[in-house]
Amino acid sequence: xxxxxNLRPAREARKKLDLKxxxxxxxxxxxxxxxxxxxxxxxxxxxKCGFHFRVGHKTYIKLLLDEGKLEEIDRGLVSVDPLRxxxxxxxxxxSRKKTGMEEGIVSGRAEINGMPVIFAATDFAFMxxxxxxxxxxxxxxxxxxxxxxxxxxxxxxxxGGGARMQEGIFSLMQMAKTSAEVGLLKQAQIPYINILTHPxxxxxxxxxxxxxxxxIAEPGALxxxxxxxxxxxxxxxxxxxxxxxxxxxxxxxxxxxxCSRRELRETVARILSIxxxxxxxxxxxx
Ligand SMILES: [Zn+2]
Numbered sequence: 001x002x003x004x005x006n007l008r009p010a011r012e013a014r015k016k017l018d019l020k021x022x023x024x025x026x027x028x029x030x031x032x033x034x035x036x037x038x039x040x041x042x043x044x045x046x047x048k049c050g051f052h053f054r055v056g057h058k059t060y061i062k063l064l065l066d067e068g069k070l071e072e073i074d075r076g077l078v079s080v081d082p083l084r085x086x087x088x089x090x091x092x093x094x095s096r097k098k099t100g101m102e103e104g105i106v107s108g109r110a111e112i113n114g115m116p117v118i119f120a121a122t123d124f125a126f127m128x129x130x131x132x133x134x135x136x137x138x139x140x141x142x143x144x145x146x147x148x149x150x151x152x153x154x155x156x157x158x159x160g161g162g163a164r165m166q167e168g169i170f171s172l173m174q175m176a177k178t179s180a181e182v183g184l185l186k187q188a189q190i191p192y193i194n195i196l197t198h199p200x201x202x203x204x205x206x207x208x209x210x211x212x213x214x215x216i217a218e219p220g221a222l223x224x225x226x227x228x229x230x231x232x233x234x235x236x237x238x239x240x241x242x243x244x245x246x247x248x249x250x251x252x253x254x255x256x257x258x259c260s261r262r263e264l265r266e267t268v269a270r271i272l273s274i275x276x277x278x279x280x281x282x283x284x285x286x
Pocket of ligand 1: 028
């Protein structure tokens with residue numbers, strides 16, 4: 001306590017210095033004030049409590065892919081606002097401007113530790129990473145390409161928005177479409193790996209994001225179909241601590257690995273090398 005009291009004035013001064021100009025950030029979990037540049041160099045993980053700050057697809061591309069390089073495919077696909085949903089066009093435009101992305105997903109060819117893969121990532125910054133018809137189509141096309149080129153498909157999600165409500169039934173249809181496409185990978189014995197980051201929910205979680213051969217989650221990520229608040233209100237009961245968080249889902253067998261962002265690349269590479277190793281027939285006993 002003594003130490004904390006003494007640190008407080010210094011912290012306050014630092015806070016004033018800056019939270020405004022963005023040099024410093026407050027950890028959402030432990031409240032520590034952190035230097036943005038240092039966070040950037042440490043994969044955006046709080047050095048004090050290990051909290052994983054939400055990062056965008058560009059950071060994941062840099063962290064996961066060889067030379068931080070994604071050879072993008074299927075560019076130029078944009079939503080046509082099929083339901084003429086009120087204010088969707090404006091929101092869409094704002095998201096495109098804010099993120100510099102064409103849609104809530106990027107996909108393409110890449111390598112991880114020299115192994116060729118098809119990689120796709122949704123981004124929470126673009127309308128909550130929600131799945132409209134373009135996101136669904138790009139996931140489906142990426143899966144088809146993985147099948148055609150017989151390369152593992154690595155799919156990273158940050159899709160708290162689930163299916164995009166502004167596209168109604170067209171969004172919901174993507175759940176069946178993407179599930180069917182990644183299902184074909186299983187039949188062809190092509191590895192499909194899911195990386196779930198905070199938050200991955202609803203229609204995305206209930207389709208392609210939870211069908212991987214191996215499901216990796218970042219620590220503390222909220223992963224599920226309906227959010228805990230709605231479930232509590234519906235069933236009128238308090239949920240157990242940590243409900244729908246990565247660690248809880250690991251304990252209950254839904255997630256296979258909870259892995260720090262720092263070790264993500266190494267973990268994915270290890271899984272890929274195991275899954276793509278040529279099959280050896282057991283030696284026959286005579
Ligand atoms: Zn922290």
